[in-house]
Amino acid sequence: MANNTSKYWDIYRTLTHNALFYFICGNRTGGKSFGCKEYAIKNFITKGEQFAYVRRTKDDLKDSAKEFFKDISTKFPNYEFKVDGNKFYCRLIEDTEKPKVKPWTEDDICGYGFNLTTASNRKSIPYPNITFIIYDEFLIDIEGGNQRYIKNEPRCLFNLYETIARPGTDHPRVILFALANSTSVNNPYFVKLDLKCPDPETDKPDKNGKYIWHHPTRPIIVENAVKQEMVEAKQQTEFYQLIKGTDYDDFSIKNKFINDDDTFVEKRVSTAMPYFRFIYKGKQYGVWVSMIEGLMWVSEQYDPKYPIVYSLTMKDHQPNTLFLKNKNQAKHFNTFIQAYKDGLVRFESILIKSICYEILKLTMSV
Structure with missing residues (x-):
């Protein structure tokens, strides 16, 4: 050894x-x-x-x-x-x-x-x-x-x-x-x-x-x-x-992930409430909102009983989901995009942040 x-x-x-x-x-x-x-x-x-x-x-x-x-x-x-x-x-x-x-x-x-x-x-x-x-x-x-x-x-x-x-x-x-x-x-x-x-x-x-x-x-x-x-x-x-x-x-030198940074990475507060869920590449994520903090969070945690669920690709689409083919027809998701533009969205990990950047590029071009 x-x-x-x-x-x-x-x-x-x-x-x-x-x-x-x-x-x-x-x-x-x-x-x-x-x-x-x-x-x-x-x-x-x-x-x-x-x-x-x-x-x-x-x-x-x-x-x-x-x-x-x-x-x-x-x-x-x-x-x-x-x-x-x-x-x-x-x-x-x-x-x-x-x-x-x-x-x-x-x-x-x-x-x-x-x-x-x-x-x-x-x-x-x-x-x-x-x-x-x-x-x-x-x-x-x-x-x-x-x-x-x-x-x-x-x-x-x-x-x-x-x-x-x-x-x-x-x-x-x-x-x-x-x-x-x-x-x-x-x-x-x-x-x-x-x-x-x-x-x-x-x-x-x-x-x-x-x-x-x-x-x-x-x-x-x-x-x-x-x-x-x-x-x-x-x-x-x-x-x-x-x-x-x-x-x-x-x-x-320090073995940091060169294409990642922790800007906007933050754990959600206990007062945050479920706002909607979305499915991307087969995995579900929860979007939470706190009116007290005036912020939204994206998390791997979600409320499975919350009824508003968006599917972002045809492959993710399934019964009881809303296929996001036009963001202007999706009130909750459109609010989320606007909050992101205003700097009011936080991500619970760098990985979630990176995935959401992919999603935002996809949806903002729809």
Whole structure:
């Protein structure tokens, strides 16, 4: 196990939480990918277990696979490595004096590469020795690049997991590590699985000093992998002096979600009363109002008996809901939009705020 005073992320202490899916959000150069690769290679060398390396698209996989062993090979000086297509190879160097002419074999395969866009083409192929999945760069910086999430991306990842792990069979347990820099909590995975990232400023660390959130009903953890030692090391660099005080400082150094801010994020007061509900992407939210405070709040909490329910898309529309095809015909929702324009709407979390911004863009264009 790595020294706890290291400035790099330690996978072994994270594994003590015994989850099935691990979502790791960390600052750049924090050692997330390196730690997972080292763990995967050790598993192969000591146990013969293989890994899956997952990227979003075919091009992502092609570009990253060829560099997969570049930084990690020095940790294993007695081994040699190779990438050929979607196969990753590792074997012991038998004779350092002579050039290697021995062909690589199936026994040398330590891992396989997958991309989410074409993973469904490999559903019938068994992978009986894979016990560890690395999904690298699962979050996208939509504001700072031209990448996009693929349609129904969480479902694509679930399908790939099932292809590899074969739940319900005698396949050994397979754990998944999804790794990313912190961009936005408004992403398909956090929305689909109701995930939250712990905040070192308000949450307490575990016994190993890690900031980890456990899902209340699913075998999932989310880790904020910020390391104070890494923060301090970066703050001594010239680059830090260049970005100090910018939002990129918060992102790269302090592991803040770069595309999120807590303006208008506020818990509702006890005097707030239900005003209406709405359904968006299959999930219900409550809009509350306090005449005393003169404010509205959007919350994951709602009164299930309150009769006014709007559906915002055709897919969300169901019996006893009002389909919002014209906001001017929806009195309550129109009042909500006007309150937002007047700065009188609060959101109970950054995720809800981000989702509501999507909704407001949608409805204000109707």
